[in-house]
Amino acid sequence: MREIFKASELQEAFSLKEKGAVYFAGGSEILRLGSSVGKVKSLIDVNSILSHEIKKEGGFLVIGAAVTFQEILECGFSPEWLRKAVHLMASQALRNQATIGGNIACVRDDSYLIPSLLASGASLTVYGTRGLASIPLEDYVRKGGCSCLILSVSIPSDVKVALKRFSRSASSHSALNIAASSRGVFACVKSSGIALSVDELEKLEYRDDITGSGEYKKYLALEEAGRLMKEVNA
Numbered sequence: 001m002r003e004i005f006k007a008s009e010l011q012e013a014f015s016l017k018e019k020g021a022v023y024f025a026g027g028s029e030i031l032r033l034g035s036s037v038g039k040v041k042s043l044i045d046v047n048s049i050l051s052h053e054i055k056k057e058g059g060f061l062v063i064g065a066a067v068t069f070q071e072i073l074e075c076g077f078s079p080e081w082l083r084k085a086v087h088l089m090a091s092q093a094l095r096n097q098a099t100i101g102g103n104i105a106c107v108r109d110d111s112y113l114i115p116s117l118l119a120s121g122a123s124l125t126v127y128g129t130r131g132l133a134s135i136p137l138e139d140y141v142r143k144g145g146c147s148c149l150i151l152s153v154s155i156p157s158d159v160k161v162a163l164k165r166f167s168r169s170a171s172s173h174s175a176l177n178i179a180a181s182s183r184g185v186f187a188c189v190k191s192s193g194i195a196l197s198v199d200e201l202e203k204l205e206y207r208d209d210i211t212g213s214g215e216y217k218k219y220l221a222l223e224e225a226g227r228l229m230k231e232v233n234a
């Protein structure tokens, strides 16, 4: 049996997290059988303290951490590449539940959103030890996440992102999820890691798993990196 605390303030949620509890947003990962989050006793429901809003602010699209994949898909001013990225989550039932903040926080090597958001140059507003802070998504991913609470994601409005996901079926785990922009190439390679440049993609240790052999994934990744860069520069 798990206990769930309903947080009413950011500081309260963060203190509970520091004591070993885990944030609970959409719950699609936490409540999944065999979840990567593991068996935790205490959950912090952060839904009432996180923004559920998508808005344009200056030259940015600002998406509240509690916004679901389906809400991004249905929002009239989500850029086409972002709509394509959230639609990689094939199940509408799951899209209704899963939040953008939860997806980023998992830092999975088959993340639906991380490669495209990295390519866009997105940054996060977070709440942590030093209160409110803004950090580039790239730094967050490099650290493999952190204990801070993600409050929102800011995406430059005028960016062009090209992306592609490779999996056996729309609902299977992806062997490769890759995106490119004028910032470079970013990719999640299942069982192998997250690469933040072509150089890192070349140096990854590609491992065999149910999605394919390491050799297959390396071939796909390097071929697709070149193709996507051409698409972005066309």
Ligand SMILES: Cc1cc2nc3c(=O)[nH]c(=O)nc-3n(C[C@H](O)[C@H](O)[C@H](O)COP(=O)(O)OP(=O)(O)OC[C@H]3O[C@@H](n4cnc5c(N)ncnc54)[C@H](O)[C@@H]3O)c2cc1C
Residues within 6 Å of the ligand: 022, 023, 024, 025, 026, 027, 028, 029, 030, 031, 032, 037, 046, 050, 065, 066, 094, 097, 098, 099, 100, 101, 102, 103, 104, 105, 106, 108, 110, 111, 112, 113, 148, 149, 150, 151, 172, 173, 174
């Ligand atoms: C059948 C199935 C298949 C899936 N396949 C994939 C897949 O291929 N790729 C993929 O990326 N995901 C997959 N998922 C996982 C999941 O649906 C997504 O990652 C989802 O976006 C997680 O969001 P959530 O709001 O449900 O997170 P939750 O389950 O609520 O939380 C997940 C983790 O994120 C943390 N968290 C949540 N919100 C925040 C926040 N605002 N700040 C900091 N930490 C936070 C939680 O503490 C927890 O550790 C799958 C899930 C299921 C059930």
